[in-house]
Amino acid sequence: MDVTGHAFVIGGSGIGKACALAFAKYGSRRIVVADINLEAAEAAVAACRDVALDATFHAEAIAIDVTAEESVKAAIARAQEVLGRIDYCVNSAGVAVRTACEVAEANVDEFDAMLRVNVAGPFLVTRAMSAVMKSQSPNPVDPSSQSRGVTRGAIVNLGSASSFAATPRMIQYTTAKHAVAGLTKNAALDNAAYGIRVNSVCPSWVDTPMVRQAMVDVPNLRDMIETSVPLGRIALAEEVADALARHITGHNDEGKSVFLSSDNGDHYRIMGEKQAVANILYSTRETPVDLNDNVDIEKAKSQEPPLHYHNGTVVRMIDFAPDVESPMHRAVSLDYGIVVEGTFKLILDSGEERIMHQGDVSIQRATAHKWHNISGNGTQPGRMMWILLDCKDVYVKGKKMEGYLGELTQYYEGREP
Numbered sequence: 061m062d063v064t065g066h067a068f069v070i071g072g073s074g075i076g077k078a079c080a081l082a083f084a085k086y087g088s089r090r091i092v093v094a095d096i097n098l099e100a101a102e103a104a105v106a107a108c109r110d111v112a113l114d115a116t117f118h119a120e121a122i123a124i125d126v127t128a129e130e131s132v133k134a135a136i137a138r139a140q141e142v143l144g145r146i147d148y149c150v151n152s153a154g155v156a157v158r159t160a161c162e163v164a165e166a167n168v169d170e171f172d173a174m175l176r177v178n179v180a181g182p183f184l185v186t187r188a189m190s191a192v193m194k195s196q197s198p199n200p201v202d203p204s205s206q207s208r209g210v211t212r213g214a215i216v217n218l219g220s221a222s223s224f225a226a227t228p229r230m231i232q233y234t235t236a237k238h239a240v241a242g243l244t245k246n247a248a249l250d251n252a253a254y255g256i257r258v259n260s261v262c263p264s265w266v267d268t269p270m271v272r273q274a275m276v277d278v279p280n281l282r283d284m285i286e287t288s289v290p291l292g293r294i295a296l297a298e299e300v301a302d303a304l305a306r307h308i309t310g311h312n313d314e315g316k317s318v319f320l321s322s323d324n325g326d327h328y329r330i331m332g333e334k335q336a337v338a339n340i341l342y343s344t345r346e347t348p349v350d351l352n353d354n355v356d357i358e359k360a361k362s363q364e365p366p367l368h369y370h371n372g373t374v375v376r377m378i379d380f381a382p383d384v385e386s387p388m389h390r391a392v393s394l395d396y397g398i399v400v401e402g403t404f405k406l407i408l409d410s411g412e413e414r415i416m417h418q419g420d421v422s423i424q425r426a427t428a429h430k431w432h433n434i435s436g437n438g439t440q441p442g443r444m445m446w447i448l449l450d451c452k453d454v455y456v457k458g459k460k461m462e463g464y465l466g467e468l469t470q471y472y473e474g475r476e477p
């Protein structure tokens with residue numbers, strides 16, 4: 061994970077603190093942590109100093125009230141003084157439900173107050189940060205991959221599973237988090253032309269001071285979390301800060317095994333109307349593969365592969381938006397497909413289908429098929445990984461099974477087979 065730039069994190073507790081620690085641990089050189097509770101921001105900064113990877117690491121804590129435009133402006137101006145360029149902004153300030161009621165009895169004051177912190181807050185911060193980032197110079201996203209373009213910065217707003225689904229007696233939180241999804245989408249659209257990415261991370265229940273307080277305020281919340289979360293447990297804050305990591309190993313001059321690089325994969329590609337993102341984790345162009353002088357690494361990085369390589373392999377991770385269905389297609393290859401997150405339906409051209417859950421594996425032997433992401437009944441994103449191996453031509457009763465990609469052709473055509 062390359063996060064060696066400068067980070068502005070709002071939220072010195074819970075998820076915000078976990079993000080600040082992850083930035084420090086993975087090499088960020090400068091961090092500002094801001095919170096309405098300055099002590100929380102200071103504690104997060106002290107913890108960051110303890111784990112920072114960069115020898116010149118510098119961090120500072122400041123106060124901010126995300127509901128007040130002047131306070132947001134002043135905090136961002138101070139962050140600019142400390143950081144110079146701001147590469148990443150994480151918006152993790154927030155408040156939880158205090159009184160859980162059905163809509164007919166909902167507390168109007170609490171509804172207003174929650175929208176102020178959880179919606180107007182991210183709006184004011186995203187607005188001010190977008191203006192700052194627009195004025196910054198563009199840097200390559202990944203100097204080794206021109207196809208990933210340039211960036212002037214990245215903003216992350218904390219959404220929630222409540223950005224997609226409703227929870228009984230929590231109308232104020234569901235409304236606020238649906239709004240965060242909307243403001244993030246609109247800001248992402250407005251900022252795309254400037255190379256500023258705006259995303260929302262949407263965790264389910266996470267063990268933070270906010271949720272521990274909510275467990276005190278809302279009767280039976282702990283039981284509800286344990287029964288509604290498929291893993292049967294609340295998530296840890298550091299699990300939200302984690303991103304997909306790829307570690308490539310090799311040898312040093314003494315023949316000892318070492319990590320050659322740790323990053324997030326190569327050749328990202330958005331498919332459909334922003335319905336899926338493909339990430340190539342590795343590809344090889346021959347079997348057996350030549351690992352000498354790391355030529356395979358050069359080859360893997362140099363070019364985005366076709367669907368699969370003749371005689372080679374491709375490892376591809378695809379993140380699907382909620383309820384997305386791929387076109388029917390046949391890859392003439394042996395595909396091992398693994399559900400990493402969520403629930404998928406595998407539909408064959410005969411009409412046969414199977415539901416696949418996390419950890420389930422499909423071994424597709426050049427069969428025509430499509431995928432449907434049905435995670436959370438079509439309300440949640442899902443992730444699958446495929447390892448594609450070459451195969452000989454396939455015949456059924458003497459008839460050759462031809463490959464076809466349908467609407468997927470546009471994403472693979474013209475690439476070296």
Ligand SMILES: NC(=O)c1ccc[n+]([C@@H]2O[C@H](COP(=O)([O-])OP(=O)(O)OC[C@H]3O[C@@H](n4cnc5c(N)ncnc54)[C@H](O)[C@@H]3O)[C@@H](O)[C@H]2O)c1
Nearest residue numbers: 073074075096125126153154218220264265266268269270
């Ligand atoms: N914990 C969960 O289960 C969970 C799940 C999904 C989403 N989230 C979201 O993640 C974000 C962070 O939550 P957390 O669980 O880490 O909570 P937390 O209480 O640990 O941290 C929230 C921080 O926001 C600060 N804050 C509150 N009002 C503020 C204001 N007006 N200005 C500036 N700072 C303010 C608080 O002082 C606190 O330090 C929130 O947006 C929350 O809705 C949390």
